[in-house]
Amino acid sequence: MRADSSLIPSLHSSKASYDNFVKAITLTVIIGLITLMGFISYLAYIEGGTRGLAVLVITVIIIASVIVIPYLYSPREFIITTRGVLVKRLF
Secondary structure (H helix, E strand, C coil): CCCCCCCCCCEEEECCCCHHHHHHHHHHHHHHHHHHHHHHHHHHHHHHHHHCCCHHHHHHHHHHHHHHHHHHCCCEEEECCEEEEEECCCC
């Protein structure tokens, strides 16, 4: 059951911020995944046929999932209430 933060009095709220190290790791992973997708796309183009296309589609789905799913679950805001800490997420 999700707690509605508007019904619970908040003592303090804070936006989730990320330091430069986390931003650098995120950027490196995204660039690496895009490079991997480009390389697999090149291999699929060279091989041709339906097998190459299937590998390309599966790769795009996996890479998109690796990028999008953690983004949806990353914290956006922390709220300290009398009952505990609420973590607001996009999803």
